[in-house]
Amino acid sequence: MTITRRTFAAACCPVIALPQQRSIDQRVVFAAGADGYHTYRIPALLPTPQGTLLAFCEGRRDGRGDSGAIDLVLKRSDDAGATWSPPQVVWSDEDNTCGNPCPVVDARTGRILLPMTWNRGDDRGRELHDGTAKGARKVYLTHSADDGKSWAPARDITAQAKGGDWWWYATGPGTAIQIRNGVRAGRIVVPANHTSQRKGFAAHVIFSDDGGGSWRRSAVIAPACNESQVVELSGGRLMMNMRSQSFTGEERTGYRSIAFSSDGGETWTPPHFDAHLGDPQVQASLIRYARPDEEGGGMLLFANPSPPVSPERGKRIRMTARLSRDGGRTWPAKLPIHEGPAAYSSLARLPDERVGLLYEAGERHAYEGIRLARFPVERLEGGKA
Numbered sequence: 001m002t003i004t005r006r007t008f009a010a011a012c013c014p015v016i017a018l019p020q021q022r023s024i025d026q027r028v029v030f031a032a033g034a035d036g037y038h039t040y041r042i043p044a045l046l047p048t049p050q051g052t053l054l055a056f057c058e059g060r061r062d063g064r065g066d067s068g069a070i071d072l073v074l075k076r077s078d079d080a081g082a083t084w085s086p087p088q089v090v091w092s093d094e095d096n097t098c099g100n101p102c103p104v105v106d107a108r109t110g111r112i113l114l115p116m117t118w119n120r121g122d123d124r125g126r127e128l129h130d131g132t133a134k135g136a137r138k139v140y141l142t143h144s145a146d147d148g149k150s151w152a153p154a155r156d157i158t159a160q161a162k163g164g165d166w167w168w169y170a171t172g173p174g175t176a177i178q179i180r181n182g183v184r185a186g187r188i189v190v191p192a193n194h195t196s197q198r199k200g201f202a203a204h205v206i207f208s209d210d211g212g213g214s215w216r217r218s219a220v221i222a223p224a225c226n227e228s229q230v231v232e233l234s235g236g237r238l239m240m241n242m243r244s245q246s247f248t249g250e251e252r253t254g255y256r257s258i259a260f261s262s263d264g265g266e267t268w269t270p271p272h273f274d275a276h277l278g279d280p281q282v283q284a285s286l287i288r289y290a291r292p293d294e295e296g297g298g299m300l301l302f303a304n305p306s307p308p309v310s311p312e313r314g315k316r317i318r319m320t321a322r323l324s325r326d327g328g329r330t331w332p333a334k335l336p337i338h339e340g341p342a343a344y345s346s347l348a349r350l351p352d353e354r355v356g357l358l359y360e361a362g363e364r365h366a367y368e369g370i371r372l373a374r375f376p377v378e379r380l381e382g383g384k385a
Contacts, residue, residue, distance in 0.1 A: 023379050024337060027082075029055050029075060029358065030370040035087050039064045040073075042173045043370050044101040045346040045358040049110055053077040053350065054148045055084065055358055056101035056114075057370055064367050066125045069095040072116055076148055080352045081372050090114070090151050091142065095121040102172030102190055106211050112144040113212045114151070115161075115171040115190050129195045131167040138162075139169060141212060160215040161192070161206045168195040171206075174229045174285055174346050182236040184264035188212060191228040191240060201245045203228040205265045219267045221259045229286040230265070233327045234298055238265050241286045241302070241328075244279050254314075255279050256304075258328070276331045277322070280305055280314050285347040285357070289323075289377060300324045301377075302331060303345045303357055316343045316366050319359055321373075323380045333380040337373050341366035350374065 030040035037059040044056040059073040072091040075084040091098040100117040118140055123133040139161040140154040162169050169192065176190040188208045195201055202222035206215045221228075226243040233239055238261040244254075255273040277284075284304035306320035319342035323333035337357060343366040345359035354374050362368025 023375060024335075025374040026338075027372050028369045029081075029084055029372050030057055030059075030073075030087075032368050035059075036061065037071075037073075038062055039367050040370050041360060041367060042099055042101065042344055043346045043358040043360065044103055044173060044175055045348040045356055045372075046103045046105065046112070046175060047348050047351055047356075048105060048112065048147050049107070050147045051078070051080075051351045052147050053081050053348070053356070054103065054112070055081075055370075055372070056090070056103060058099040058101075059087070059089075067097050067119065067123060067128075068121050070097040070099050070121070072098045072101055074148060080350045080354070081356055081374055091116065091140075091154055093118065097121050097123075100170045100173050102174060102176050102192075104176035104178055104188055104190070106188065107178055108186055109211055110145070111211065112148055113176070113188060114142045114144070115157075115176065115192075115206070116140050116142070116154075117169060117171055118154075125168075129168045131197065133167075137167070137169040139171065139206075143212060157206075157215055161217055163194065163196065163217070163220075165198060166194040166196045168193075170194070170227065172229070173227060173283060173344065175287070175348070177230055177232060179232055179236075179238075179264060181232070182264075184209075184236075187264050189230055189238065189265045191230040192217075193226050193228055193242070195247075199223065200247050201226045203240060203242045203259075203271075205230060205240070207265050216266075218261075218265050221257075221268045221271055223271075225257050225259075225271050227283040229284065231286050231288050231300060231328075237262050239286075239328055240268065240271075241274075241277070241284065242271065243281060243283055244273070245281055256284065274328075277302065277304075278306055280307055280316055282316050283344040285345040285359075287347045287349070289349055289355070298325055298327045299377075300328050301347050301355060302328075303337070303347055303359070305342050306334075317341055319345065319357075319361060321347070321355065321357060321375075321380065323377070335375065335380045338371070343367070353377075 120135040127133040203225040
């Protein structure tokens with residue numbers, strides 16, 4: 001299992017300008033079929049302190065499926081997403097599955113930490129979720145000290161991150177955070193999810209107070225909680241926003257699940273449904289646009305596919321960005337990004353202060369490529385942010 005700076009011999013696929021919609025600049029960053037990969041999935045977008053924009057995803061070599069030969073790949077941009085480097089392979093392990101990027105910058109050191117996961121390529125998702133797989137889903141960590149140009153060897157942190165009776169495990173997907181304020185300032189908090197016989201689908205976080213040297217895992221957030229993102233609120237609380245999913249489907253309501261922590265992510269309130277945020281059972285993105293001490297410090301951004309209630313309630317279509325000015329209590333402002341098929345996404349505040357949304361989308365299906373939408377935060381409906 002290696003971390004490498006190798007790039008593909010094929011030229012980088014061109015950045016394709018898409019039709020503009022309501023002052024939204026859109027570009028294809030990863031195109032299905034380009035550079036030796038059948039499909040690109042699971043985006044993660046991270047600005048660095050040096051002004052670089054990093055776009056991570058899974059490069060799936062032979063098909064769209066969640067298992068098989070999958071590499072964790074990266075492109076870099078020095079101009080806020082206008083142009084991109086050729087793809088760089090961050091992590092590859094022959095025909096096994098390397099993925100679920102969930103990066104974060106440690107502001108104290110400038111290092112980029114990259115939690116991620118691994119499994120045997122011949123183990124399928126259903127087997128990994130129900131405990132019948134040949135191998136186990138494992139958790140790894142790498143880091144970069146040179147703005148994402150090279151990466152340290154992957155380090156196995158499974159024993160610290162994963163419960164003994166857990167089957168499936170996934171970091172994020174999306175991005176992690178570092179707590180900015182309060183007694184736990186500097187703590188790295190990585191949103192994650194897992195399955196087990198006892199709890200079914202559940203979420204949790206892993207956290208580190210020493211820059212990723214050691215990790216602890218939080219209390220479990222259950223029932224029916226899956227892929228998650230975490231954000232720091234004003235006043236020091238954390239909020240987890242989670243995909244709602246269970247083995248039986250009985251708990252599904254069509255809304256996102258949320259939970260709160262007042263101790264830096266160590267324990268969480270019982271989850272409850274957010275009636276403002278629909279959930280067609282898919283990953284979503286959540287970030288704080290402004291720090292709590294900045295003007296507009298209560299401003300949060302959220303994005304996911306947002307189909308109408310009927311007849312397309314469960315479809316992955318109509319990628320939509322939303323804005324909350326009150327720390328997630330309400331989400332009155334929204335901006336449609338793409339009307340057609342769309343799935344996973346990752347938000348970021350770009351170096352030029354625009355909003356960036358890296359997301360899966362296409363015209364016939366959602367996995368034709370990964371696009372970057374860029375727009376001023378003021379473009380969100382409901383008044384100037």
